Amino acid sequence: MLARATFRAASNPASVARRGFQSTRVARGGHGPMAGGQSPYHYPEGPRSNLPFDPLLPSFKYKFWAFAATGFGLPFGLAVWQTKKNKP
Numbered sequence: 001m002l003a004r005a006t007f008r009a010a011s012n013p014a015s016v017a018r019r020g021f022q023s024t025r026v027a028r029g030g031h032g033p034m035a036g037g038q039s040p041y042h043y044p045e046g047p048r049s050n051l052p053f054d055p056l057l058p059s060f061k062y063k064f065w066a067f068a069a070t071g072f073g074l075p076f077g078l079a080v081w082q083t084k085k086n087k088p
Contacts, residue, residue: 048055
């Protein structure tokens with residue numbers, strides 16, 4: 001059966017090329033199939049482009065350490081408060 005298909009493809013190469021394979025064209029100078037490459041779903045690329053904050057700002061290190069200290073210290077502070085509070 002494989003030999004028969006191979007023989008058929010070798011005898012008529014135009015039928016193999018007409019199988020319906022398609023590809024989309026990319027506009028020059030851009031990404032995506034839209035004209036000029038201006039796709040509404042294309043987000044900026046590169047380092048730090050997917051972060052909701054800018055780590056290069058000078059105030060970032062203070063905000064980061066405040067966030068980390070609060071997130072790490074809050075459970076311990078609540079545990080101490082629960083053990084020290086007056087029981088009814």
